[in-house]
Amino acid sequence: MGPHATHRCKDCLSGRIMSGGQAGRSSSSSGFPGFGDDMADMAQLHNGGPDGPQAPGGGGPSGPGREVPFKRAKRCKPYERPSSVSRNAALDRERQVMSMPWFGMDIGGTLAKLVYFEPKDITPDEANSEIETLKNIRRYLTKNSAYGKTGHRDMHLQMDNVEVRGRKGTLHFIRFPTSEMGNFLELAKSKGMATLVTTVCATGGGAFKFEDSFQREVNMKLMKFDELDSLIRGILYIETNNPTECYYFADPTSDDHCQKVPYDLSNPYPFLLVNIGSGVSVLAVHGPNKYKRITGTSLGGGTFLGLCCLLTGCNTFEEAIELATGGDNTKVDKLVRDIYGGDYGKMGLPGDLVASSFMGMCSFGQMNTKERRANVSREDLARATLVTITNNIGSIARMCASNEKIHNVVFVGNFLRVNPISLKLLAHAMEYWSNGTLKALFLEHEGYFGAVGCLLGFNGFLS
Ligand SMILES: Nc1ncnc2c1ncn2[C@@H]1O[C@H](COP(=O)(O)OP(=O)(O)OP(=O)(O)O)[C@@H](O)[C@H]1O
Numbered sequence: 141m142g143p144h145a146t147h148r149c150k151d152c153l154s155g156r157i158m159s160g161g162q163a164g165r166s167s168s169s170s171g172f173p174g175f176g177d178d179m180a181d182m183a184q185l186h187n188g189g190p191d192g193p194q195a196p197g198g199g200g201p202s203g204p205g206r207e208v209p210f211k212r213a214k215r216c217k218p219y220e221r222p223s224s225v226s227r228n229a230a231l232d233r234e235r236q237v238m239s240m241p242w243f244g245m246d247i248g249g250t251l252a253k254l255v256y257f258e259p260k261d262i263t264p265d266e267a268n269s270e271i272e273t274l275k276n277i278r279r280y281l282t283k284n285s286a287y288g289k290t291g292h293r294d295m296h297l298q299m300d301n302v303e304v305r306g307r308k309g310t311l312h313f314i315r316f317p318t319s320e321m322g323n324f325l326e327l328a329k330s331k332g333m334a335t336l337v338t339t340v341c342a343t344g345g346g347a348f349k350f351e352d353s354f355q356r357e358v359n360m361k362l363m364k365f366d367e368l369d370s371l372i373r374g375i376l377y378i379e380t381n382n383p384t385e386c387y388y389f390a391d392p393t394s395d396d397h398c399q400k401v402p403y404d405l406s407n408p409y410p411f412l413l414v415n416i417g418s419g420v421s422v423l424a425v426h427g428p429n430k431y432k433r434i435t436g437t438s439l440g441g442g443t444f445l446g447l448c449c450l451l452t453g454c455n456t457f458e459e460a461i462e463l464a465t466g467g468d469n470t471k472v473d474k475l476v477r478d479i480y481g482g483d484y485g486k487m488g489l490p491g492d493l494v495a496s497s498f499m500g501m502c503s504f505g506q507m508n509t510k511e512r513r514a515n516v517s518r519e520d521l522a523r524a525t526l527v528t529i530t531n532n533i534g535s536i537a538r539m540c541a542s543n544e545k546i547h548n549v550v551f552v553g554n555f556l557r558v559n560p561i562s563l564k565l566l567a568h569a570m571e572y573w574s575n576g577t578l579k580a581l582f583l584e585h586e587g588y589f590g591a592v593g594c595l596l597g598f599n600g601f602l603s
């Protein structure tokens with residue numbers, strides 16, 4: 141589609157974006173088959189530290205001041221024979237983590253993601269010696285799809301017959317709002333978790349925030365992992381284990397011809413990774429242990445949900461997306477053609493491009509603003525909010541990809557859950573504004589990679 145063509149896709153409307161390895165299988169000294177000792181290196185390599193103060197301009201992308209150039213992998217320390225005390229502590233750790241049940245948890249700003257590994261290769265001896273509590277927990281998790289009022293198992297994402305830490309089994313994917321952590325811990329307690337000696341692998345900000353509550357309420361130790369290390373590790377693992385994990389959209393703007401097409405991501409590097417959670421992190425990934433966080437923005441999925449609730453009175457993400465699906469952002473936004481009467485041809489800006497988000501709502505925007513406001517529905521407001529947030533993220537992603545000279549842009553995070561409008565908008569934007577040189581890629585397990593990555597990890601834990 142050329143710059144002057146009209147953008148007619150109902151999913152995108154005028155929401156065009158402006159301006160725009162394989163997981164290791166080797167055995168390792170950790171004793172966890174499938175994982176090398178690369179996590180420790182990874183922790184040293186990445187720029188995972190806190191970002192420093194918010195850049196001026198508030199919600200915009202965190203600026204170049206936050207960039208930290210690639211650090212070279214530190215050389216391994218010369219081998220020192222571990223003392224018997226530290227050896228015992230390490231063995232203790234390993235024993236705790238290896239004892240079932242195996243969970244990986246990513247406790248984010250909005251959603252907590254819990255990945256449960258159900259072993260399917262249990263020997264008769266093991267089955268006999270397994271305590272009742274453990275059997276009950278397994279039954280409870282695998283036979284239900286809802287837990288309490290707000291916990292859900294995403295059954296369509298379940299992965300059977302996978303290998304984790306040398307065992308064969310099934311991965312189950314469960315989520316609940318982080319705000320319900322108190323109830324989650326209550327539930328875990330009521331199922332007898334506190335009677336098991338358990339260490340849970342955990343990541344995300346909540347692994348730090350809720351560490352004491354886990355210990356106090358359910359006698360669980362958290363083995364903490366960095367969220368971005370875990371994210372990448374999880375992506376590589378799931379991509380390796382699911383041949384249809386990665387896809388792109390062919391013809392994203394066409395209602396009739398738009399198609400989801402599988403994409404082979406087995407040689408992924410380099411790629412730009414855009415994680416759209418409550419906030420957004422943008423990473424340049426050059427190898428399994430080699431990445432940097434380029435930038436981020438606080439205008440993310442949390443912003444969409446917050447603004448949408450304020451503007452429309454809706455209460456859930458699902459409701460917000462449903463409203464947006466029936467809305468028209470051109471009733472709310474000001475388009476290039478509202479300013480130019482048509483295209484701004486010299487700069488390649490088509491008339492149906494959003495020139496200014498939400499400007500149609502403000503008093504100096506239009507002569508007939510009052511009537512216009514009266515004509516705007518909740519659906520239109522939801523759509524405009526979704527398009528605004530998506531466009532902004534797309535624009536940042538595009539600039540980062542071009543600065544880093546990277547062509548594949550992988551979008552993940554739960555903002556993309558049940559959200560084909562944003563998926564297609566991002567797909568179109570990457571392609572259109574790069575003259576076809578950038579490709580937007582998406583992954584089926586959207587928001588679960590961090591939880592999977594830390595379930596797999598052992599080396600590289602933070603404490
Ligand atoms: N059922 C849901 N409830 C709330 N938000 C949802 C839901 N489903 C999808 N979302 C969207 O996903 C976003 C959270 O995504 P995700 O779980 O990837 O991030 P997070 O880990 O909570 O946040 P962060 O990584 O920034 O700490 C929400 O802000 C919202 O836009």
Ligand SMILES: CC(C)(CO)[C@@H](O)C(=O)NCCC(=O)O
Pocket residue numbers: 191201202248249345367417418419420421435436437438
């Ligand atoms: C703070 C995190 C990393 C928590 O997951 C995420 O919400 C984020 O990347 N926020 C954007 C922060 C910024 O760079 O402006």
